[in-house]
Amino acid sequence: MLDTNTSAQLKTLLERLESPIDIVASLNDSDKSDKIKELVTEIAALSDQVTARFDGQNERKPSFGIAKTGEQPRVFFAGLPMGHEFTSLILALLQVSGYAPKVSDEILAQIKSLDLKANFDVFVSLSCHNCPDVVQALNLIAINNPGTTTTMIDGAFFQDEVEERKIMAVPMVFQDGEHIGQGRMTLEEIIAKLDTGAAAKDAEKLNAKEAFDVLVIGGGPAGATAAVYAARKGIRTGIVAERFGGQVMDTMDIENFISVQKTQGPKFAADMEAHVREYGVDIMNLQKVKNIVGADQTAKGLVEIELENGAKLASKTVILSTGARWREMNVPGEKDYKTRGxxxxxxxxxxxxxxxxxxxxxxxxxxxxxxxxxxxxxxxxxxxxxxxxxxxxxxxxxxxxxxxxxxxxxxxxxxxxxxxxxxxxxxxxxxxxxxxxxxxxxxxxxxxxGLLPNTDFLKDTAVELSNRNEIVVNERNETNVKGVFAAGDCTTVPYKQIIIASGEGAKAALSAFDYMIRSGQ
The missing domain is CATH 3.50.50.60 (FAD/NAD(P)-binding domain)
Incomplete structure (x- = not known):
């Protein structure tokens, strides 16, 4: 099943296992079971640290679970985790053995503090580029919460279950049989959904932050570029993003960003975030802006931002780069049947x-x-x-x-x-x-x-919007509000393209820096 190159690469990766693991298959007499058995057998043959067992008692067959030797599996794959999900399989093998995940100590501590006892099912398709992040996040949560299990379910493997549950969008997540979410979700988003006290804790941390020189609202190409250009000036820079990466995260292939012949949206977004973090930018992810007040309307002469969780941030300048979202038809039945056709x-x-x-x-x-x-x-x-x-x-x-x-x-x-x-x-x-x-x-x-600009939160503010609800900017990316700039797909600049948004983000940051110099800030 695994070609020669894949087997060689997997063999090398399995050398990183921290402890012996078992792959426990639950099979029946179907052709799909034969494929599961073949895959499990091939993986076990690549490392002395891996044992294949075929005595699993999982109700969903065929499937296989991964566990430290001597323990019961908590991470399951109901299907063949190939295609986009092959990385999910590799990470599960390593992390179950004790290999440290590439997440911050703060995030890992938050996962462990959930103290969950739950069973998660996540339905995927192997062509879905959004699914692996959700699968990998739930795997990590199950590995670090002994009372929790998670199962990746390939919809093509279990078509009857897909029909029964009326699943017509992936990834689709269930907790103890109850639907809790669908679509692309990051690890941080899933933790926030499961940690009921997360919003209050976030608000407390955010309220304690000192004022920024440049505060960027939005973490897409425009916002990320603006943050890098601002941070390179040596000034205090922050990003508030509802979802870092923005709409790029939902883009499959990118073939028109000069010097990058071809990449995929999630990788492009990850590379953007890594670049921004390289400059020490304060990234405040999973935060939604509720209101903005211009510098000439506040007591301290700073632009103030209010978030949905009640926190408030202040900055000498703000760059709005909130991007756009898919336009809906707005016809009867559309909302009723989202994810159901x-x-x-x-x-x-x-x-x-x-x-x-x-x-x-x-x-x-x-x-x-x-x-x-x-x-x-x-x-x-x-x-x-x-x-x-x-x-x-x-x-x-x-x-x-x-x-x-x-x-x-x-x-x-x-x-x-x-x-x-x-x-x-x-x-x-x-x-x-x-x-x-x-x-x-x-x-x-x-x-x-087409697209709609993400500017709903500005409709009751002083920021001028066009008849299409785009933020009106001049050639220097200035809005009509003192200290507030804007860039990218949320503005009146034509041609909504990644490379154009990036250029506009750079312009906005340079204009904000110039504004601070000229105003003596």
Missing amino acids: VAYCPHCDGPLFKGKRVAVIGGGNSGVEAAIDLAGLVEHVTVVEFDTKLRADQVLQDKLHSLKNTTVIMNALSTEVIGDGSQVTALKYKDRATDEEHIVELAGIFVQI
Whole structure:
């Protein structure tokens, strides 16, 4: 099952095991069991520290668990953890043996203090680039909480269970059978969800911080670049981010960032964070901004930021770089059927619709690329475009039209997502030329219709927004509020691209520094 190169690499990694471990398989008479047995046997053959056992009693078969020799498994894999999940397998093998995880002492102490007794299930698809972070986070929590287990479940391996639980988006997480979350979640986000006192503790720490010279709001390409440029000036710099990496974390392939021929969003985001940390920037992750008050309105002449948890931060200057999010259709049924047929990431959720009929809403590059990808998995793809023509690059249109299982409907307004109470069954749309309504029967709807700026928290502030709710900036990235600058996809600057956002972040930091010099701060 493992090719020669993979086996050699895994053999080298297994030399780092801190103690003997057992891989305990729970099998039945299925072909899938044979594959599990083959994988477990091959891994055990690579190290004297690994023993393969086939006497497991896990109810979910086939599967295998990993445990220190003499202990019961708490980390399970129900499926073959290959593809994106192979790293999850390697880390589980090492960490179960006692190999130290690459997390801060503070985070590890917080995990251990959870003192959890729970059973987690996380449903994944092996093509999902968001799933490994969730699997690895839950594995680490289970390893450090003796009363807890976690199981990675490959939806393709357990299709009946996927159908029974109506799982139509991954990763999907259950705690003791109750749904607690879906989509990309970092280790810190999961801990915060499980640690009920985390918000109060965070607020106390944040309130104690001294004023910053530059405080960046948002941790995407614009914010990360702004922080690096500010920190390189030797001034006190901080980042407040709801999720470091921003929308890049949900991007699969990046092929247009000059000098980087190809990378993936999560890796790009991790590299950004490592670069920012190199300069000692104070990163305050998982924090959502509630309000902002300009320097000319505060007693100390500093810009003040209020967070959702009640904490307040102050800074001589602030750079708003909150980015954007996927635009929703805003039609009846969309919210009701999110993760139950309505999806926004074809890479992650596409495999769950194998052999089914789906629609893609939007005929731009994102929509047509999604349709092309999905066409290789599903029975049929219908592209629904509002305009009278597709807006994607011609090379993408040509590829789409060459596929036999795709249909394009243009000049169409999506009006309703229809379901049976548990999952999507159809899409209703109106022909804009005739006003005639039509219904397309299908199981999934992938929405790819552009972006909305993350500026809702600014609507009741003095910061000027455009009619599209973008932050209005000049050529120096200044807003209309003293000491407040902005950069990236949340602003009126055209062309929402990573490289443009990065450049705007650099400009904003330089402008903020220049402002402090000229104002004598």
